[in-house]
Amino acid sequence: MRGAPISGSDTDACRGMTGAYPTDTIAKRVPKTLMFYFQSIHRCLRLLASIGALTLVGCNQSPSTRPTPITAGSDLHPTVINEPDRLTSIETGTPDPRGVPTRVACRTCHSLRQSNPLPNSMDKLTTFHQHIAFNHGDSTCSSCHVEGQHDRIHLANGTVLPLTEALSLCKQCHGPQYRDYSHGSHGGMNGYWDRRRGPRTRNHCVDCHDPHAPQIPMVMPAPPPRDRFLKAHVEEDAHE
Amino acid sequence: MSEKPKRRVALKVLGATLGAGAFARAMAPLASWSKDLSMGEFLQKHYSEMTPDEMNTVMRRLESNTKRDYGRDVNIRDIRPSEGVEFGYALNLSVCIGCRKCAEACHNENNHDRRTNNSYIRVLEMEQGSFDMEKGNATYTHAVPAAGKYYMPVQCQQCSNPPCVNVCPVQATWKEPDGIVVVDYNWCIGCRYCEAACPYHARRFNWTKPEIPAEEINPDQAYLSNRIRPQGVMEKCTFCLHRTREGRLPACLEACPTGARVFGNMLDPNSEIRWVLANKRVFVLKEDLGTDPRFFYFFDE
Numbered sequence: 001m002r003g004a005p006i007s008g009s010d011t012d013a014c015r016g017m018t019g020a021y022p023t024d025t026i027a028k029r030v031p032k033t034l035m036f037y038f039q040s041i042h043r044c045l046r047l048l049a050s051i052g053a054l055t056l057v058g059c060n061q062s063p064s065t066r067p068t069p070i071t072a073g074s075d076l077h078p079t080v081i082n083e084p085d086r087l088t089s090i091e092t093g094t095p096d097p098r099g100v101p102t103r104v105a106c107r108t109c110h111s112l113r114q115s116n117p118l119p120n121s122m123d124k125l126t127t128f129h130q131h132i133a134f135n136h137g138d139s140t141c142s143s144c145h146v147e148g149q150h151d152r153i154h155l156a157n158g159t160v161l162p163l164t165e166a167l168s169l170c171k172q173c174h175g176p177q178y179r180d181y182s183h184g185s186h187g188g189m190n191g192y193w194d195r196r197r198g199p200r201t202r203n204h205c206v207d208c209h210d211p212h213a214p215q216i217p218m219v220m221p222a223p224p225p226r227d228r229f230l231k232a233h234v235e236e237d238a239h240e
Numbered sequence: 241m242s243e244k245p246k247r248r249v250a251l252k253v254l255g256a257t258l259g260a261g262a263f264a265r266a267m268a269p270l271a272s273w274s275k276d277l278s279m280g281e282f283l284q285k286h287y288s289e290m291t292p293d294e295m296n297t298v299m300r301r302l303e304s305n306t307k308r309d310y311g312r313d314v315n316i317r318d319i320r321p322s323e324g325v326e327f328g329y330a331l332n333l334s335v336c337i338g339c340r341k342c343a344e345a346c347h348n349e350n351n352h353d354r355r356t357n358n359s360y361i362r363v364l365e366m367e368q369g370s371f372d373m374e375k376g377n378a379t380y381t382h383a384v385p386a387a388g389k390y391y392m393p394v395q396c397q398q399c400s401n402p403p404c405v406n407v408c409p410v411q412a413t414w415k416e417p418d419g420i421v422v423v424d425y426n427w428c429i430g431c432r433y434c435e436a437a438c439p440y441h442a443r444r445f446n447w448t449k450p451e452i453p454a455e456e457i458n459p460d461q462a463y464l465s466n467r468i469r470p471q472g473v474m475e476k477c478t479f480c481l482h483r484t485r486e487g488r489l490p491a492c493l494e495a496c497p498t499g500a501r502v503f504g505n506m507l508d509p510n511s512e513i514r515w516v517l518a519n520k521r522v523f524v525l526k527e528d529l530g531t532d533p534r535f536f537y538f539f540d541e
Contacts, residue, residue: 176540184512185332185520187499189489193512194505197487208497216498222340224379226357 077192077199084207087163088151093131106163110150118142135213144169144211170205181205286411287424287464298426299463306468310452314459316467319485321418327479327534328419328506328513329490330522331393334540336500338363338384338391345495346395349480350466351458353450360477361395361492362441373440373525395492396421396442396477397525397533404434404443404476413474419506419534420479422464428473435474439526443476479503506534 089103096102109128118141119125122134146152151163156172171178180186187208192198208216280301285294299316306314343359352358364376368388376392385391402421405413412427413434435443449471461467462482469475480490484503493501504511516522520538 180540181499183515183519184504185330185499185502185516186335188494188496189499190494191489192487193484193489193503194487200489203499208499216337218383218385219337219339221338221363221380221384222344223357224340224381225343225359225362226355227378 076195077197079195079200079202081167081202082204082207083164084204086206086211087166087204090129106150115148115150118145118147133210133213135215136211166211167205170211174205281426284426286427288414295463302463302467306457309449310454310457310468312454312457312459314457314461314467316461316463317482318463319482321416321420321485324505324507326417326419326506327398327484328504328517328536329398329479329534330502330513330516330520330536330538332500332502332520332540333390333392333537335498336363336391336393337498338365338380338386338389339497341495341497342393342492342501345491346477348456349458349483349491351450351452351461351468353446353448353452354456355448355451358444360442360444360475361393363391363393365389366392392537393492394440394442394525395535396438396479397440397531397535398477398479400532400534401530403437403439403529403531407433407437409433413476416464416481418485420481421476422478422481423474423476424464425467425469425473425475430472430474432474439529439531443474446471446473446475 085103089105092102092104094102116127120140120142122130122132125132144153146154146160149160152160153163153166153169154160155169161168167178177186181202187205188203189200191200193200205211278301280297284290284298287295290298295318299318303314303316306312306316340363343361343363346352346359346361347357350360362378364373364378365380365384365386366373366376366389368390373392373394376394380386398419398421400415400419402415405415405421408414409431410427410429412429413421413423415421430445432445435445446469450468452468457468458466460482465478465480465482480488480492484490490501490503493503502512502516504513506513506517508514516538517536521541522536522538524533524536
């Protein structure tokens with residue numbers, strides 16, 4: 001009774017795959033009533049297969065007394081470095097009606113307007129970017145930025161890079177930080193410690209440090225524990 | 241002649257009444273106790289003696305109890321250690337700014353009591369130049385980092401020679417093969433010996449039943465880690481074993497905005513933690529006590 005395409009689909013269903021049903025090919029060969037019949041059988045089989053798959057998943061989750069071995073040598077999942085908004089857009093200073101700060105892409109203005117020559121100090125900015133608080137050693141705008149190119153930076157040796165590759169720029173001066181960063185001991189991360197099992201996301205330098213004023217500003221801490229012993233401890237100290 | 245026996249009878253009746261009353265009073269807690277404690281819970285075996293089937297039954301019971309008491313569907317799993325993995329943790333005191341984001345993440349991840357704002361991490365504000373952990377202030381509320389201070393988050397050091405485990409009279413706490421010291425909350429009798437024995441103040445006691453709104457409960461739970469603890473038992477940091485045994489980073493590390501925290505497998509020579517141990521000047525807290533912690537601190541040069 002069954003044609004070859006249907007048994008093929010059945011195999012797919014048993015594997016738990018969700019392949020497209022080859023309706024067109026069958027429709028040419030069989031009447032519509034039979035089509036409906038075949039499709040019902042197919043749906044039933046798919047349902048059975050998914051129940052089977054769920055049962056298997058359930059078995060895997062049940063407690064096992066043996067330690068789970070990790071197979072070594074398998075491919076590692078990637079580590080992805082964030083690309084902060086700061087590298088492609090700037091805050092407008094005007095929040096939207098919900099109070100969320102709005103950003104505008106660099107090219108929105110820079111594609112229309114010819115940039116002025118880069119100034120050598122912040123107070124010479126008279127029209128745009130005046131909000132920038134600059135406190136980054138003795139560097140000036142042109143230490144990093146490329147005149148006339150809003151989305152480019154240059155390294156100390158003159159190599160011009162896209163702004164999104166700012167990490168290469170930072171590491172020229174901040175070598176120890178970059179060394180620690182590349183060994184996972186500077187800069188926050190998310191995801192998996194074991195990259196055999198999942199990927200990891202790393203913060204970019206400018207996720208945490210404002211490139212124009214890199215020192216991390218003071219913050220208010222999260223609330224302390226309300227622990228009666230800790231209070232007692234402070235009082236003891238006060239007596240000393 | 242007939243007076244004496246009467247008085248004796250009266251005394252006997254009085255004594256019997258008082259005795260019965262005292263007995264009823266003494267047994268009263270049992271009546272209320274049996275309401276909370278089902279027969280299954282009373283007869284539950286130690287974690288290490290349960291078969292997978294028994295473990296499964298216990299976890300399903302705990303899930304339905306959570307649904308009943310807190311109104312939230314949760315998933316409680318039993319995740320075992322992996323072969324070839326021993327966890328280590330390091331913390332860079334040079335970059336920690338004392339923002340308590342780690343303690344906050346721990347509070348949320350591990351279903352801590354909202355009323356006490358409990359957390360397995362205490363961030364100690366320390367005087368620069370001093371190293372007396374007992375003088376650290378854990379309840380500061382001013383902007384950080386304050387001038388002249390540094391910040392030292394302290395949590396369970398997962399000692400290789402854990403004094404807390406040695407003092408437990410009922411073996412309700414033990415060290416797992418991957419280095420994590422765990423508690424079977426259903427076996428713990430709440431004597432608090434371990435709390436007294438820990439030189440790092442890393443253990444907490446559930447004085448009351450934890451209060452957590454249903455919508456704030458983290459439903460991703462494990463038997464040995466962040467399931468909601470009952471009243472009257474000890475609890476402690478488990479390096480988020482429900483996350484880390486699946487390869488994920490602990491919640492406190494992910495929350496750290498400065499990247500002060502480094503976590504990984506100490507048996508993997510290419511891991512970040514091994515790089516720190518080999519290249520930074522690491523130290524452990526209260527080394528002289530011989531507890532052999534798996535939690536390391538370091539300063540940048």
